[in-house]
Amino acid sequence: MSAGTYTPKPGAAPLTRMIAAQAAFETRMLLRNGEQLLLTVIIPSLLLVLFSTVDIVDTGDGKAVDFLAPGVLALAVMSTAFTGQAIATGFERRYGVLKRLGASPIPRWALMCAKTLSVLVTEVLQIVLLTVIAFALGWSPHGNPFAVLLLLVLGTAAFSGLGLLMAGTLRAEATLAAANLVFLLLLVGGGVIVPLDRFPAGVASVLGLLPISALSDGLRDVLQQGAGMPWGDLGILSVWALLGLGAAARLFRWE
Numbered sequence: 001m002s003a004g005t006y007t008p009k010p011g012a013a014p015l016t017r018m019i020a021a022q023a024a025f026e027t028r029m030l031l032r033n034g035e036q037l038l039l040t041v042i043i044p045s046l047l048l049v050l051f052s053t054v055d056i057v058d059t060g061d062g063k064a065v066d067f068l069a070p071g072v073l074a075l076a077v078m079s080t081a082f083t084g085q086a087i088a089t090g091f092e093r094r095y096g097v098l099k100r101l102g103a104s105p106i107p108r109w110a111l112m113c114a115k116t117l118s119v120l121v122t123e124v125l126q127i128v129l130l131t132v133i134a135f136a137l138g139w140s141p142h143g144n145p146f147a148v149l150l151l152l153v154l155g156t157a158a159f160s161g162l163g164l165l166m167a168g169t170l171r172a173e174a175t176l177a178a179a180n181l182v183f184l185l186l187l188v189g190g191g192v193i194v195p196l197d198r199f200p201a202g203v204a205s206v207l208g209l210l211p212i213s214a215l216s217d218g219l220r221d222v223l224q225q226g227a228g229m230p231w232g233d234l235g236i237l238s239v240w241a242l243l244g245l246g247a248a249a250r251l252f253r254w255e
Contacts, residue, residue: 018106019114026118030084039079039183040126045133047193048072052137057194062224069134069141070219071192076126077152078212081119081159083183089115089167090175098254108254116160123156143222147229151222154237155215161244162211168252186212191220211240 013021030036051057052065059067092098102108131139166175188194190212196204207213218233 022114023117036084044076065137071216074216082163086163086166086179090172094172141223142226151218158211158240164248
């Protein structure tokens with residue numbers, strides 16, 4: 001046995017292991033939070049079942065679930081990447097959690113990567129659950145799976161940037177109120193449940209530029225209409241992603 005067998009070797013864990021551990025922790029915290037679980041799982045599921053089985057909103061020709069399922073998938077992305085992340089990160093900032101984590105061996109950019117991975121894991125669980133419910137209600141999706149994946153990734157990037165921007169610049173209480181208000185407003189006016197063509201032409205044109213509208217319309221074009229790559233909606237989401245992530249990186253305050 002050599003003399004150096006038990007020589008201590010202090011140092012931080014590999015970066016990938018730190019990111020994976022932090023992402024797993026963030027995911028567990030998100031799924032254990034009752035309010036976040038309500039936003040991310042229960043509300044989208046209830047909306048999908050309610051409006052697919054009860055004739056409340058005129059969704060046009062065809063089965064209601066074919067129109068509603070893509071919109072509810074978009075809502076699920078927004079609820080996790082924007083609303084849930086903004087509220088959780090805002091209160092972590094208020095209570096000094098981010099400041100302490102910023103002083104740990106994990107770099108700040110890696111911490112943001114871990115939060116993003118946590119969002120993606122949660123979204124996968126949401127999408128699987130909502131897809132199972134939609135199929136049980138008679139959903140018949142079409143289209144290119146790659147286009148759907150690209151829309152979901154860009155939608156996640158856009159909403160994550162906006163959520164982190166809000167959490168990093170506003171007080172936690174203001175973030176809580178603003179994130180929930182934006183969630184409700186976009187639920188009503190983002191083409192999730194009510195088709196945009198039910199609004200006046202000028203209003204519909206403006207609403208169509210919102211990230212939730214671009215995501216829901218893009219998913220609907222692919223999954224309901226069987227369209228190819230929805231370049232217009234992808235362009236809108238790309239612009240929102242660049243603006244949101246860029247502003248968040250520049251303006252985010254850790255204390």
